[in-house]
Amino acid sequence: MDGTMAASAGEMLKSDTLLSPVVVQIFIPACAVVGIAFAILQWSIVAKVQVKRTENDATGYNHMLADEGGLEDPSVLNKVAEIQDAISMGAVSFLTTEYWYLAIFMGLFTFIIFLFLGSVDKFGRKWTPCDPAAPEGKMCAPSIAVAGFSALAFALGALTSTLSGYLGMKIATYANARTTLQARKGIGAAFSVAFRAGSVMGFLLTANGLLVLYLAILGFKQYFGDDWVGLYESIAGYGLGGSSVALFGRVGGGIYTKAADVGADLVGKVEQNIPEDDPRNPAVIADNVGDNVGDIAGMGADLFGSFAESTCAALVISSLSSMGTARDFAAMSFPLMITAVGIIACIVTTLVATDIQVVGSIKEIEPSLKRQLLISSVLMTFGILAVSFLCLPSKFEIIVAGEPNKVVKNWYMFFCVAAGLWAGLVIGYVTEYFTSHQYSPVRDVADACRTGAATNIIFGLALGYRSVIVPVFAIACAVYLSYSLAAMYGIACAALGMLSTLSTCLAIDAYGPISDNAGGIAEMAELGPAIREKTDALDSAGNTTAAIGKGFAIGSAALVSLALFGAYVNRAEIEQVNVIAPREFVGLIVGAMLPYWFSAMTMKSVGKAALAMVEEVRRQFSTIEGLMEGTVKPDYKKCVTISTDASLKEMVAPGCLVMLTPIIAGFFFGVDTLAGVLAGALVSGVQMAISASNTGGAWSRDFS
Template sequence: MTTGEAMSGLRRANRLAWAGEGGANSFLFTQYKYLAAFTAIFAVVIFLFLGSVHRFSTDSRPCKYTRGRTCKPALANATFSAIAFLLGAATSVVSGYLGMRIATYANARTTLEARRGIGAAFATAFRSGAVMGFLLASLGLLVLYATIKVFGLYYGDDWEGLYGSVTGYGLGGSSMALFGRVGGGIYTKAADVGADLVGKVERNIPEDDPRNPAVIADNVGDNVGDIAGMGSDLFGSYAESTCAALFVASISSFGADHDFAAVAYPLLISAAGLLVCLVTTLLATDLFMVKTVRGVAPALKLQPIISTVLMTVAALVVSFAALPANFTMFDFGAVKQVKNWHLFFCVAIGLWTGLAIGFTTEYFTSNAYSPVRDVADSCKTGAATNVIFGLALGYKSVIVPVFAIAVSIYVGFTLASIYGIAVAALGMLSTVATGLAIDAYGPISDNAGGIAEMAGMSRRIRQRTDALDAAGNTTAAIGKGFAIGSAALVSLALFGAFVSRAGVADVNVLNPKVFVGLLVGAMLPYWFSAMTMRSMGSAALKMVEEVRRQFAAIPGLMEGRAAPDYARCVRISTDASLREMMPPGALVLLAPLLAGTFFGVRTLAGLLAGALVSGVQIAISASNSGGAWDNAKKYIEMFTQAGASDHAKSLGPKGSDAHKAAVIGDTIAVPQHPDQAHGRRVPRVRAILRRPWRPDIQVDRG
């Protein structure tokens, strides 16, 4: 490649990165406008519900759990809970947005660093993911600590009311995560389906070919779904688990004795996790740098192992330094005697359960192992058998994670009641910076490869970005399994905090109200999934029709002599995701409110328990089926790569019937408003994407 060609490739890479950032900014800013209105309304709902419990009383009252103490008025608790909700929502939004900005900057830089070698490109991609991970964890910890200290100026000795109001912080974070994950998921899947079905299957062109009208929307979707959405999702789990642990601790002997170091034990565990993840990251990027393609995957896989080992040691130190040797915890009306080493084991079981779930998920979704290769083999006989094998794999992959979660729940509850479960969830999330770094690395590497393809850069650079993407696609499964497992423990911890605060001694399934709630709750994840899948299907249908229309209507598009209308595809995904994200979110948030208001607290307890049990199964099976279909497709695409196995070569090259069946299976992997609603941002993005086609933007076939 000549110097002039290299400079032309750099300019094209920067322009494409700018277009991707503009599209992501347009979507997120428009999404946040709608979420701002929702947040304000729901904050008022929280205020009305909590305040009405004691008729908006302004008089102090005896504390429910800390006998002999006086708690603040109901009006104050309702006000501070609503404020905490707004703070949690704002922190989640900031975490997702900044994560997206980091990723969009890193995409092009990773592509450019690939000119220097695989080690430089890996370091750029991984450091970018690590920046996002540390940003999320540290920002959540800082804002939560500041909220506690500021609220404490008013609450004083009323720690029960203080930490009860702080639980609104976790609810705000998880609410924004819900909409971010749903909206981003609909966006990215609609673009992915349009790009794959028409581009790969019908037109037989590469995945990131610049002739494909949906290619920019696909790259933007990776940023808003896998980066911003995943960041908000993990922040929601992190905030909820911390708030649940803080509240349960505040109504124990920690709160009665006003032992701040003991109550702040969850915060100390998270702070120790930041230091551990920093050391772990330095091992991969500075001390033992990646130098060859073969070193990429081992470097990524070592990250969760090293962080888990180091965090186990750190948890031991924190447990003995911050906690008294013996203390009592609230145990559904009884008092449970707990020792400091009990909580250490709770943290440790959460840590190692997360690692076990992550590597089990990797086994079922990596093309290095037999399950995904079996799915790839099934593509020989068409898409139908591919779908059947993929669904079966997803169902089978639930077994080990569920047993691992069950063991951690049993150990945590036996040692420290519901607080033990909350601490186990927090232990699993204590290495969230490393987990998110690995997860964000995948989309960054994927988009780096897309930019290299669209910019027409040399085959040598694309081979390096493909190697990064292949490793990230495998290890990303660890992050997804980690997120689902932590969400299960967090949900149970929150359920325990709810029944403790509501005064429910037990949840008896023989009670008809409880059983009805259990059935309806188990149905809700299916209802939610149906709504999101239908929304994605509707958006994907419009995307496929638009991509087909452009290939048929724009002369010279297939020959590379004309530019596709990228902006129109971006707008289809944006409008669909913004329009369709509200009903599923409303279902999740309103169902508990309606159940508790009209049918009582026991029906609500059954509803939450049913949704928890059913949701974990669906989440694990759907996620692993999707990962298996995706990697089966990539395994078949290894046909032309150097070093591909004989088995991969036997399945045929890109464009074969087996490859087309794999692409169709991959499209099944699932989890508006007029132009004027976008304000001034959509015209800016459209101007970027509709710049005149230049002759140097040709696909490099060399």
């Protein structure tokens, strides 16, 4: 940072920030604690629905205690508890094994991070002047300290992400049977349980992530002192740890759930002509387990990674600004304050769905979920306005590579964050339009089935390609506006704006798999068409909410990736990424190819796992006498084992491709080529992700 900027920073920030650092230091952890307390409250309400068993009676059977509402047959009720136990045990078994693999990988990668960062300055152990030309310049921490704290932050991010995914899975498997039981009382009671359980995951993940990151900053600050650049560069490891776990969680969980889904549907529904989730289908338990490990644990880790990365990117960029030079803690905490205020806004929003405008009929389910997105966005707009004026100085400067420092006003940041927030809302509603049976795109795909699978596939792919248009324009507008106002800091904060309602987004996303499991349990326990009708209605809305969650994940990932790209360009001192220069252009086309390579690897992995699943399900139907008649049970554990083993084995290669490519490109071909690789992968990956997500969401509606 140049001397002029350093000299003017004190005047610019001396008494301009309205909130004192003490207030900020209290407010951020207080909001996190309130979020955790609210999650515990929602958990306690869900737990009031009893799913438990009595002692053995004279007949030797365990009976489940039924609360009021009908269904007096204890043997039927007992099936609900047994099925829930099987799903929970399968999910725990998979995640436990997966996390052992991850522990080994994360331990190795933690060492690599320490080795690479420490070797930049030959593992220097002495504090050195940050600016040798300044007579009394501040001192910068030694490279070995930055490397060590970065590795520690990486481990913290990985552990927090792992815990978030695991808690989300446990909550979902705890609430699925309770949703089924509440369907006896009506659609409103069942919706309330599923949504409250989803909100438990949403608030725990957001609040825990914020609290751990904030405490890490305070803890690291005790060592780094006035070296805020070193402090926040070390903290950036937290985001990398979270996104690394998300990578393996999404890949492993996705392979698991799709392998089980294909095996269950192809053999059960198509070949044997039995209903979805029929208890005679050997893959049905694995299919329900997959909903939890893929769409709950995987999605939770995915969105946590986006939150952690965007927050850390904003902190790193702001540490190089006049706010960092003046060491204004309140201004530097602006990214954390956005999340803190978002927790409060999402609590109010959740109360609207659960206590104010309660769902009373099937047709009210989807409107209630869509209102959650709108209400949280409106509330958060006012929250962003308040935080922008209270936490930030009226003016501050941001470093822009190869250009003069950019002067940013606090109201600029309101528009940056709000642009991301409302772009996310647009993406959510567009996703809902292309994946809901209420609108023409999905109906057109369904109508195409009249002439066979080929036309269905053509219409589905066309829907996905068309669905890319509006989200890309929304992202482009948010990027243009935020960069024009505040350079890369604006883009990082726009990503935070899109994720500021993360608790609500996760609640409606987790609601989907919980409702899906509830429908499966109702079918397997043979609870009758009346209950199945209610759970099917919940599941139908859940398919759309799951697609909306993926839309938010993709949009936020695009903005986060661009912010991180900007941070990389700044730190690598690349003045301009010239796409027609040979090195950058080669990196660009290779980077654009990477999402296709990654997708090919994961799709082949799903195919191999699905083949093994199909063969096993066919074997059981053909060799187990009495299976089709329902007089004997299938071997559920064998199918769970197939999905577990295949997903864990097949997730390694795609994960290594993502983790090692930047290291190899940068080490062997230089920082300019790596910039091209990152830019190409970002642009290509966004289009591909939106298209595939919405095509899959439409097909899920079509055949559900």
